[in-house]
Amino acid sequence: MTQWLHMYREMLKIRLFEEQVNQLYLKARMPGLAHLYSGEEAVAVGVIGALRGDDYITSTHRGHGHCLAKGATPDRMFAELLGKAAGYCRGKGGSMHIADTSTNNLGANGIVAGGAGIATGAALSAKMRGADQVVACFFGDGALGEGVVYEAMNMASLWTLPVVYVCENNLYGEYTACQDALAGDILARPRAFGIYAAEVDGQDVRAVHAAATQLVERSRRREGPTFLLCHTYRYSGHHVGDIDRAYYRPKREEQEWVTQRDPIRILGEWLVGERLASQETLDQAHAAVAAEIEAAAQFALDAPYPDVSEVDQHVYA
């Protein structure tokens, strides 16, 4: 029970974090843009819930959810999004580049598929060091168009590397529907390399967690890489500024996912239905998370910018 309630709170934290990010954008308090993870929370929370603390992840441009689920705190994440010195990267990375070494998060990536080889290399490193760490490599359906994904999967299978490739198919790569970009069967791709592959309803965190647990343990047992295809949905546009999007995605489709397939609601209804939590408990969780997010955003708004002398620091180690 505690585990599922914890996951409920984790998903809620991501959702409310992203809603706050959108507000910061709309109020012109955040420089640049951000790619929101709302709607996909069950994937990050379910998969990362199956990992150990010392396992690694690589993330994507839509990476806030992975980062939070791996254990980053909202205050330092907001600080990074606002370009403040207290941010995880001292304000040098921003939304698309948060890395958190304290949780073995090897970083989000502004390049689609940029994490595929890095995750696979981290798995090679784990194997060479004799560690039993596993690496979860998150990427979207868009990354399936990049050749480096297949080069990395080929080597991972060839060398029996402990990496779990997690494909978040949210149906759109930027402003293009995935059926206009992907030929054939997605699962046939990893299977062609001899990689054990499964698919799961990415809106059901319990299903994601169960599938991920199986794949993570398989990889940890040195049985080679695995691949999890998660069917999910991106509630907002490609980024916070992508507001008029009817030309590539019907509003009705968005509403259907939000009202019928929402991962937080699905878990909440299950918890209440199974009498594992009362509605009151869930409401309390909501209030607590909302307060945490509010305070974290305020922390970031009040935090100082880095000193300009930092501009040429960290170019070289």
Next chain:
Amino acid sequence: MSTPDATLREITFGEAVREAIAEEMRRDPRVFYMGEDVAAAGTAFKVLLGLLDEFGKERVINAPISEAGYASLGVGAAITGMRPIVDIMFGDFLTFAMDQIVNQAAKVHYMSGGSLKVPLTIRTTLGATRRSAAQHSQSLHAWFGHVPGLKVALPATPYDAKGLLKAAIRDDNPVMVFEDKMSYKIKGPVPEGEYVISLGVADVKRPGSDITVVATSSMVYVALAAAERLAQAGISAEVVDPRTIVPLDAQTLIASVKKTGRAIVVDEGVERYGVTAELAAVIADGAFDYLDAPVKRMGAMNVPVPFSPVLEDRTVPTPDALVELAKTLCGRV
């Protein structure tokens, strides 16, 4: 910079490279080697023969023909506690790995606010005149000099090849080491003992007083041949080898030109927007008041490298051309 020890031997450039890698792999279990045909074949240039026997296939890893893929594995391994050496057989094939080198390796330390480090060495080649035509002959090192976060080493001699490569492997940053593929059989003095050459320290390959020739990699030999002939004509040329273009030892270059008052920069990359342009600008800025003539540049012609020997030999700087240019600058024509 360490100085050569008393027990010098003559070994080839290729042997010096192999020694550097073997010594570093013995010294540090985190160092490993990865690339195409690097294990039993010992690379396409046969430089690494014997390494597999000593370290095994777990540390001398034959990768598939997937430069982008294994270069990015190198980045991932580097940020998680290993010190990979990634071998890109021909510099031309770096084009496959550009995202991994330029967008990932070079940026990770900065983007993470200093929390991640990328101790990655990328060993590759440059240089024409091997009759290998346009896709196996380019000298693309200037591209990487343009990217903050990368270091770029251009060893010319066996001594420098060993010392710079060891420094690259020990560096906590991504370092690109470009070796002239025509240099592997060149012999030179290399001490028996341990030494490392700091990145960013130029070397005066031949002292002189009338004109400075700044030469990189393969062009050091062109410069030395030209200097010998210039000496016969009564012109004393100083040959300065930056050894690394990032970091650049501008001070040594400028000090030489302040002494001689004249400078020619020679590099095998294409002249247009190349290394010669940058070094000439650094010299012009730093030694302007001391210059008796404009700083001149010699790079490869602005053409793809042709196959036919009579054409290919026209594309790269030669001692003849360098002698003529130096004489002109010194008013001796």
